[in-house]
Amino acid sequence: MKTITSRDNAQYKELKHLATSAHALRKAGRTLLDGVHLCETWLQLRGQPEQCIVSDSGLRHPEVVALVAKLEAAHGRVLQLPDALYEPLSQVEHGVGILFLVEMPRQAMPAALAANAVLLDNVQDPGNVGSILRSAAAAGIREIYCSPGTAFCWSPKVLRAAMGAHFVLDIHENVPLAPLMAAARIATLATSGYAKRQLYDMDLRQPVAWVFGHEGQGVSDELLSLARHQVVIPHLGQVESLNVAACAAVCFFEQVRQGQARAG
Structure with missing residues (x-):
């Protein structure tokens, strides 16, 4: 697990830019999943995220701890942030302190509408x-x-x-x-x-x-x-x-x- 404690860290700045700009998300082709439910569902249906971001307080939450343990067992990338750095990344008030950074799935357009x-x-x-x-x-x-x-x-x-x-x-x-x-x-x-x-x-x-x-x-x-x-x-x-x-x-x-x- 990697830890960042400085707001001036380049990786943190990039995450904050993605978290606060829809244009940045579109351009990067990535998005942030906020909360245990979305993260667990992604892991079950899509596999490993590009990165997991957790707050210090999140690591005291049993569901977050279990999810992080799954990721680390599979050699997933986990980033730990102090609460003061994590909070600007999350739009969920009173969230549990876990985000997944994932690539937006892209599908080819069909030739014509043929299914529901x-x-x-x-x-x-x-x-x-x-x-x-x-x-x-x-x-x-x-x-x-x-x-x-x-x-x-x-x-x-x-x-x-x-x-x-x-x-x-x-x-x-x-x-x-x-x-x-x-x-x-x-x-x-x-x-x-x-x-x-x-x-x-x-x-x-x-x-x-x-x-x-x-x-x-x-x-x-x-x-x-x-x-x-x-x-x-x-x-x-x-x-x-x-x-x-x-x-x-x-x-x-x-x-x-x-x-x-x-x-x-």
Whole structure:
């Protein structure tokens, strides 16, 4: 285990830059996983991190100690920091004091949409994006495509909201969605509060590409025009619309319900 005690250390400066700048994360192609759950999930699903960073107080936490022991047994790189140096790296208030520095997985773009997929059109809230990723993973959907205006999927806030879903998904960012939809080999379904057809009237027993839009404006007019179907989720009460993450979850699990009904 290596220890750094100076703020002027070059490696520490690099870590702090990554921790405080989404642009730096994108440029480096790396991100920081914060907390025991995300770190354990990465270790189980993806293997060794590039580096583990722990605080002095974190090494008094039993779960952190056990995780560090696993890494050291496998000759993983562990960096110990005083709490005063560690805290600027973490965005979790009252966290347990462990971070993984990992390389963001990169997947090749498929030639055309052919399997269940999620297309996010300018969804800007990190919590919403993370929740959608988590629901997609739980529903068995693997492919995620994000337009340039969508929140950065590998930011700390999205990572925390998704609770490890990233590690079982193929995430593609900064993707022009219109050409992707135009070339799709499967049905594309865009949600819209103005659609005439209800979600529950759709046959979802075949692969579908779901299109969800901006929290305020919804799916853009261009993408709505390209979608094979526009659907609305009926709701009761004096509420204009569902939150986009709630809308996505309803759609995904209606598809799961129909698929299981067919299988049964």
